[in-house]
Amino acid sequence: MRNIDAGSAQRHPDHLFDGIGRRFEYLRLSLTDVCNFRCTYCLPDGYKKPCNRPAELSVGEVRRVVSAFARLGLWKVRLTGGEPTLRRDFDEVARSVAEIPGIRRVAMTTNGYRLAERAQAWRNAGISAINISVDSLDPARFAEITGHDRLREILKGIDAAQKANFDSIKLNAVLMRGVNDRELEAMVDFVSSRDLSLRFIEVMRTNDNAKFFAERHVAGQSVIDRLQALGWARLPRQPGAGPAVEFGHDQAKGRIGIIAPYSKDFCATCNRLRVSSLGKLHLCLFGDAGIDLRPLLQSDDDERDLIERICKLTSTKAPAHRLHQGNSGATPHLASIGG
Numbered sequence: 001m002r003n004i005d006a007g008s009a010q011r012h013p014d015h016l017f018d019g020i021g022r023r024f025e026y027l028r029l030s031l032t033d034v035c036n037f038r039c040t041y042c043l044p045d046g047y048k049k050p051c052n053r054p055a056e057l058s059v060g061e062v063r064r065v066v067s068a069f070a071r072l073g074l075w076k077v078r079l080t081g082g083e084p085t086l087r088r089d090f091d092e093v094a095r096s097v098a099e100i101p102g103i104r105r106v107a108m109t110t111n112g113y114r115l116a117e118r119a120q121a122w123r124n125a126g127i128s129a130i131n132i133s134v135d136s137l138d139p140a141r142f143a144e145i146t147g148h149d150r151l152r153e154i155l156k157g158i159d160a161a162q163k164a165n166f167d168s169i170k171l172n173a174v175l176m177r178g179v180n181d182r183e184l185e186a187m188v189d190f191v192s193s194r195d196l197s198l199r200f201i202e203v204m205r206t207n208d209n210a211k212f213f214a215e216r217h218v219a220g221q222s223v224i225d226r227l228q229a230l231g232w233a234r235l236p237r238q239p240g241a242g243p244a245v246e247f248g249h250d251q252a253k254g255r256i257g258i259i260a261p262y263s264k265d266f267c268a269t270c271n272r273l274r275v276s277s278l279g280k281l282h283l284c285l286f287g288d289a290g291i292d293l294r295p296l297l298q299s300d301d302d303e304r305d306l307i308e309r310i311c312k313l314t315s316t317k318a319p320a321h322r323l324h325q326g327n328s329g330a331t332p333h334l335a336s337i338g339g
Contacts, residue, residue, distance in 0.1 A: 014072075014073050015072065015073040016069075016072040016073055016074065016310070016311065016314055017314070017315075018283075018314050018315055018316075018317040019315050019316065019317065020319055022268075022269075022270055022271065022317075023073075023271065024072075024073075024074060024271055024272065024273055024314065025073065025074055025075055025076060025239075025240050025271050025272075026074065026076045026077075026078070026240055026242065026271050026272040026273075027066065027069050027074050027076070027077045027078070027272065027273055027274070027275065028077075028078045028080055028272055028273070028274045028275075029062065029065070029066065029077055029078065029079055029080065029097075029274075029275050030080050030081060030082065030084075030274070030275065030276050030277040031056065031057070031062075031079055031080070031081060031082070031084040031087050031090065031093060031277055032056050032081050032082040032083070032084060032086055032087055032277050033047075033081065033082045033276075033277055034047050034049070034081065034082045034083065034086050035047050035081060035082040035083045035086070035111070036083055036086060036111075036113065037083070037111050037113075037133075037146045037147060037148055038146065038147030038148075039133075039135070039145060039146050039147070039174075040144075040145055040176075040179075040212065041145075041174050041176065041203055041209065041212065041216070044212075046147070047082070054278055056087070056277040056278065057277055057278070057279050057294075057297070059089060059092055059093055059096050060297075061279060061294065061297040061298075062093055062096060062097065063096050063097070063100065064297045064300065064302075064303070064306070065275055065279065065293060065297055065306070066097050066100050066103065067100050067101075067303070068303060068306045068307050068310060069273075069310065070100050070101065070102035070103050071102065071303075071307060072307060072310065072311070073102075074102075074273075075102055075103060075104045075105065075240065076103075076104065076105045076106075076107065076240045077097050077103055077105070077106050077107070078106075078107040078108065078109060078131075079093065079094060079097070079106065079107070079108045079109070079127075080108070080109045081109070081277075082277070083110065083111050083113070084108060084109070084110065085108075085110055085113075085114050085118070090122075091121060091122070091125045092125075094106060094108070094122065094125040094126050094127050095125045095126050097126070098125065098126025098127070099126070105128050105129060105167075105240070106126050106127050106128055106129075107127065107128065107129035107130065107131065107168070108122065108127050108129075108130050108131070109130075109131040109132075109133070109172070110130065110131070110132055110133070111132075111133045111146070111154075112132045112133065112134070112150075112153075112154040112157045112158070113148075113150060113153065113154070113157075114157075115130075115132065115154065115156075115157025115158070115160060115161060116153060116156040116157040116159075116160045117160075119157065119160035119161045119163070119164040119166075120160070120163075120164045122164075123164040123165065123166060127166070128166060128167045128168070129166060129167055129168035129169075129170070130161055130166050130168070130169055130170070131170045131171075131172050131199070132154065132157065132158060132161070132169070132170070132171050132172065133146075133171075133172045133173075134151075134154060134158075134171045134172070134173055135172075135173050135174055135176075135180055136151070136173075136179075136180045136183060137151070137183060137186055137187060137190060138151075138180075138183065139151045139152065141179070141180060141183075142154075144179075145176075145179065145180070158171070158196070162194075162195070162196075168197070169195075169196050169197070170196070170197040170198070170199055170257070171191065171196060171197070171198045171199065172199045172201060173187060173198065173199065173200055173201065174201045174202075174203055175200045175201065175202070175203070175218045175223065176203055176216040176217075176218065177215070177216050177217065177218050178215075178216065179216060181218050184200070184223065184226060185226075185230070187200075188227070188230065188232075188256060191252070191253075191254030191255070191256065192249065192251070192252040192253065192254055193252075193253060193254075194253055194254050195253050195254065196253075196254045196255075197246070197254060197255040197256070197257060198254060198255070198256050198257065199244050199256075199257040199258075199259055200220070200223050200256070200257070200258050200259070201259040202217065202218065202219070202220050202259065202260050202261060202262060203216050203217045203218065204261055204285075205217075217262075219260070219262065220258045220259070220260020220262065220263050221260065221263060223258055223260075224245070224247075224258055224260075227247050227256055227258075228247075230249075231249055231250075231251075232247040232248065232249045232252075232256060233247060233248060233249070234246070234247055235247060235248045235255065237269070240271070241271075242259075242272065243259050243261070243266065243269075243270070243272075244257030244258060244259045245257065245258050245260070266320075267319065267320040270284075273314065275293065276290055278290075278292075278294065279292060279293050279294030279297055280292050280293065280294075281293050281310065281313055283313065283314065283316070283317040283318070284317065284318060291313055293306065293309065293310070296309060
């Protein structure tokens with residue numbers, strides 16, 4: 001990669017900020033929008049490939065975009081999807097990202113369908129943190145939510161991840177009224193005896209799920225109230241942490257997090273940007289559109305222009321999403337740009 005000269009280094013900041021002073025340290029990079037699960041809150045009818053869809057970012061394009069963000073002080077990258085491990089070159093992508101100077105943590109989010117067999121390989125490729133979607137601990141309910149009777153397989157994968165010694169293992173559960181909300185205590189018990197973190201996530205409205213959202217949304221604050229009634233207390237926010245508010249308990253090994261985008265001031269601590277599998281920069285999960293960076297990902301010689309474009313675009317990031325106004329922007333579903 002071409003080195004940036006001293007004059008250029010002075011023009012480019014070491015840290016990336018938006019127009020209201022929020023600093024960005026965390027990039028969520030989607031590797032594909034394809035997913036093999038049919039989760040009711042995301043792709044209830046399964047993935048449908050658009051006509052004339054461009055190819056996903058190549059390994060070289062991934063390296064260039066992450067390198068540019070690393071030069072701007074972002075040190076954490078999460079590989080997402082869809083289901084990122086559907087990429088045949090997933091291990092190569094992970095290894096390439098982990099080797100980029102300045103990147104200190106490479107995380108991934110997965111539905112866990114290959115976790116039992118691939119956990120150690122992913123750890124060896126440079127993945128240090130992993131999030132696994134587990135929306136129910138009841139096999140029948142898990143199958144109802146995801147379209148697959150694979151809970152036993154996913155639980156084996158969690159065990160394999162622990163044996164592979166990931167620095168962080170988190171379980172993600174989208175809490176839905178009348179579906180799995182009565183499992184909250186059982187799921188809390190599951191992580192209490194394990195060195196895991198469990199994330200309860202509010203159902204989020206997107207362009208294709210307004211009716212589902214109205215029927216199934218559970219407010220994050222109600223979950224916090226239930227946790228506090230069980231003796232869980234809020235923990236300090238960790239550097240580079242995502243959007244979850246974390247809770248701990250004196251008698252529990254695990255931790256509980258709440259991701260509540262409808263809560264007051266949710267966007268005030270935003271520290272993350274998103275790039276889609278097609279190379280579009282999304283300043284917000286619920287923004288109006290992505291801005292194409294791909295023309296500047298074809299050559300190392302375009303790095304200076306790429307960095308300048310990222311800085312200029314990030315300065316225009318809106319102070320907050322518009323979910324409270326029923327506006328979820330251009331996001332068709334959560335798999336489209338990595339959730």
